[in-house]
Amino acid sequence: MPPIEFQRYAVIGSGAVGGLYGGLLAQAGAEVHFLLRSDYEHVAANGLQIETPTGNFHLDNVHAHGSVDSLPACDVTMVALKSTSNDRLHELLAPTTRDGGIALVLQNGLDVELDTANVVGLDRVLGGCCFLCSNKLGPGHIKHLDYGRIVFGEYVQNHTDVTERVQKIADEMNAAGIDAHGTADLAAARWRKLMWNIPFNGLSVALNASTKVLVEDPDSLHIVESIIEEVYEAATAAEVVIDPSMKEVTVEMTRKMVPYDSSMRLDYINGRPMEIESIIGNPLRAARKLGVDMPFTEMLYHQLKFIEQTRA
C-alpha cells in the first residue's frame, strides 16, 4: 500500500474531540491546523499532549492559530466547538472553507449541521457522531479514556452508498489509527447516539450524578430506560431503523464504561453553557413534528433550562 497522501485539515474547536482526532491525524503525518482560543499561547509554545488507552504521545510542532486570520484554506474543516457557540460559525468557518473545502460537523445532537450549512451550503456539509469518552485535562492536554469510534456521512442523505469524499476521509482517519466509519445513513447514527446522549447528559445534570450512579440506582435507571424508549420511538417515527436491542445495549455499555462525567455535566460543573437545545430541544421538536410525545424527555428539557436559567 502506498503511503497515504493526506488532505489538509482544520480543526475549529480544539477540545476533547477536535484536539484528539486532529492530534491523531497530525501524528500520522497530516497537515492539521488548529484554531485555539484560551489555549493558543500554551499550544503554540508547548504543542499538544495526548493520552489514549493505547499509549500517549506529544506533538511538538503544531499548526496553532490564535485567530482565524492566519488559517489557510483546507480540504476538510472539522467543526468541533460546542454548539452553544454556533453564532460564531460564520466568522470561524469562512477562512478554511473559502476554496470549496468541506465541513465535517462533529457536534452533539440533532440537526446541528444546519448552522454550518448556513455558512458553507448544504452540499458541503458532512456530519459525524463520536462515540468516545474524552476530556480536556488542561491547556493542550487531552485524555482519551474509552471507546473512540466516529461514524460520519453526508448531511443531505440522497446517496445510497458512502460517498467518495466521505470514504476518503475515513481512509485517512483509519490510517491515523482512528476507528472511523463512513455511513450513508447519518440520521441513524445521530438518533442512535441520542439514545445515550439525552438520558445520560441530561440526567447527569438534573440529578447531579455520574453515569455509573445513574445506571446503578433503580429509580434513575427507570428514568434512563423510559427516555431511551422515547428516543427509540421518535427515531422510528423519523423512519430511522435502529435495532431494538440497542436500547438494552446502551444501558449495558454504560454499565461497563469507565466512570465518566458527561460533557453536559462537565459544562454544568464548570459554569459553561450546556448543549440543551442541540441534544434535547432539537430531537424533542423533531418528534413533535412527527406527532410523537416524549414526556420524560420534555420534562428533562425544561428542568435543564430551569437549571441553566437559575444558576446564573
Added chain:
Amino acid sequence: MPPIEFQRYAVIGSGAVGGLYGGLLAQAGAEVHFLLRSDYEHVAANGLQIETPTGNFHLDNVHAHGSVDSLPACDVTMVALKSTSNDRLHELLAPTTRDGGIALVLQNGLDVELDTANVVGLDRVLGGCCFLCSNKLGPGHIKHLDYGRIVFGEYVQNHTDVTERVQKIADEMNAAGIDAHGTADLAAARWRKLMWNIPFNGLSVALNASTKVLVEDPDSLHIVESIIEEVYEAATAAEVVIDPSMKEVTVEMTRKMVPYDSSMRLDYINGRPMEIESIIGNPLRAARKLGVDMPFTEMLYHQLKFIEQTRA
C-alpha cells in the same frame, strides 16, 4: 348561642399542623392532649407559642405528654405526624382511641387514612386536607403564615351529606377560629389538594427551588402546569369532580402566596424522610389502576426516590 361544649381531643404529631389546630382548640377552651417527642420537656415547662396572621398567643398550661402511656381516651384523635412514621401508628393511636373515639387523619397525600384504619377500623376514620402555610420554628413554637382552611370528612364515602360527627367537629373548630369545613366528598378535597402538593412539593426538591421561583420561571411553570393537568385527569378518571378552573387557580394562588418552602423541601433540607409515597406514589398507583398515565408525575416520583436514596 350557648357556650360550646368541646369534645376531648388528642394531637398525635404536634408540629406545624397539629400544634396549630390543637393550640387553637385549646385556646378556645377545649381539653387537648398533645403527644410530643423531642419538644416534650420544653412544652411541658413553657407551653406553646403560636403566631398567626391575625395575632399571636401563648398557651401556658398545655396537656403535654412525652409518651403514650399517660394519654387518656379521647373523642377525637388528630393524626398529624408525617406519614413516613406511619409504621408507629399502632403504638401511638391505641391509647387515645381505646374507648371508641374517632381518628381525624390530617396527613398529606392520598389514601393516607388506610394506615390509621388498620388500627381503629375504617368506620372510625375521618380524613382532612389542610390548606395552609405553617412552619414549626422551634420547640413549641408554631408560625402560621398564610391560609388555614381545613376540609375534612368520612374516609368511607357512603354518605351523601356531611355526617353528624363531622359537623360536630367542624362546629367546634369554627368556634375556635379555625376555617374548618365538613365535606361529604373527601376524595375531591384530597385530589384538589394533590394538584398543589404533587408539583410544588416534588419540584421544590427536584429543582431545589421555592414555590415563588417555580411559578415565575417559564420552564418550571411548564412542568408545574403539566403535572397539574395530569392530576386533574387522574382525578376525573377517579370520578372526582373538580372545576377545571382550579388548574389555573392553583398556580395563581401560589403566585400570590407568601414565599414558602413546601413541607417536602423542609424535610429534604433538614435531612428528614420525605412523604414521597403518600403524596406522589399513591396517586400515581391509583391513576395507573384507572388506566391513566402520569408521565411527568412518574418521572418526578423516581427523581425524588433517587434523591432520597443518594443523599444518604
